Amino acid sequence: MAARRPSETIAIVTHWMGVADANTAGNVHGGVIMRLCDEAAGIAAIRHAAVRVVTAGMDRMTFIEPVGVGELVTFRAMVNAAWRTSMEVGVRVEAENVRSREVRHVSGAYLTMVALDADGRPCEVPALEPETGEERRRQREAQVRRDNRLAERDAILQARAVDHPSRSGAA
Numbered sequence: 001m002a003a004r005r006p007s008e009t010i011a012i013v014t015h016w017m018g019v020a021d022a023n024t025a026g027n028v029h030g031g032v033i034m035r036l037c038d039e040a041a042g043i044a045a046i047r048h049a050a051v052r053v054v055t056a057g058m059d060r061m062t063f064i065e066p067v068g069v070g071e072l073v074t075f076r077a078m079v080n081a082a083w084r085t086s087m088e089v090g091v092r093v094e095a096e097n098v099r100s101r102e103v104r105h106v107s108g109a110y111l112t113m114v115a116l117d118a119d120g121r122p123c124e125v126p127a128l129e130p131e132t133g134e135e136r137r138r139q140r141e142a143q144v145r146r147d148n149r150l151a152e153r154d155a156i157l158q159a160r161a162v163d164h165p166s167r168s169g170a171a
């Protein structure tokens, strides 16, 4: 399987936020932002893996500033790192005020996407070959997040095995 470059995975989704996306105060629901992050991340992961993908987890979802009705919101996604069957996709969310043209960084997320074969089983993905210093930094930091995630899972399983031997399965 030929290695792919992060730049080949870029996915950009733009959504014009309407009243159906917002609460009564006129701010866009966090869940709407999360859904569109998931959509953009899924497209980036499919561009890398060239097979169907599912979301295994959303690791860090930050809401930096509220987004208002009538703003244009852009979700930029790119694969940061690829392992055996999973990938980390980073999404940057920017809101644009259409009148003033001011652009604000409003949210961000890291999602783990898993590639599936035709039978729905996890399957191998191509290696990712970062080209720029920035892409290598993102790959290194993705590895730190994965190591932390796995270490946390192992620590929880070990603690459960000690405290509640009957509940030591993975969550």
Ligand SMILES: CC(C)(COP(=O)(O)OP(=O)(O)OC[C@H]1O[C@@H](n2cnc3c(N)ncnc32)[C@H](O)[C@@H]1OP(=O)(O)O)[C@@H](O)C(=O)NCCC(=O)NCCS
Binding pocket: 053, 054, 055, 056, 057, 083, 084, 085, 086, 087, 112, 114, 122
């Ligand atoms: C994600 C899923 C396919 C993993 O299945 P599984 O039987 O645990 O498969 P494996 O143990 O072989 O793990 C496959 C990969 O997923 C990763 N993974 C599994 N669970 C994970 C989690 N909660 N968070 C992050 N990564 C996870 C593993 O690290 C592994 O990656 P690697 O091969 O690169 O090391 C399965 O849990 C699933 O189908 N979940 C539901 C997905 C879904 O419906 N999403 C919402 C709609 S898209």
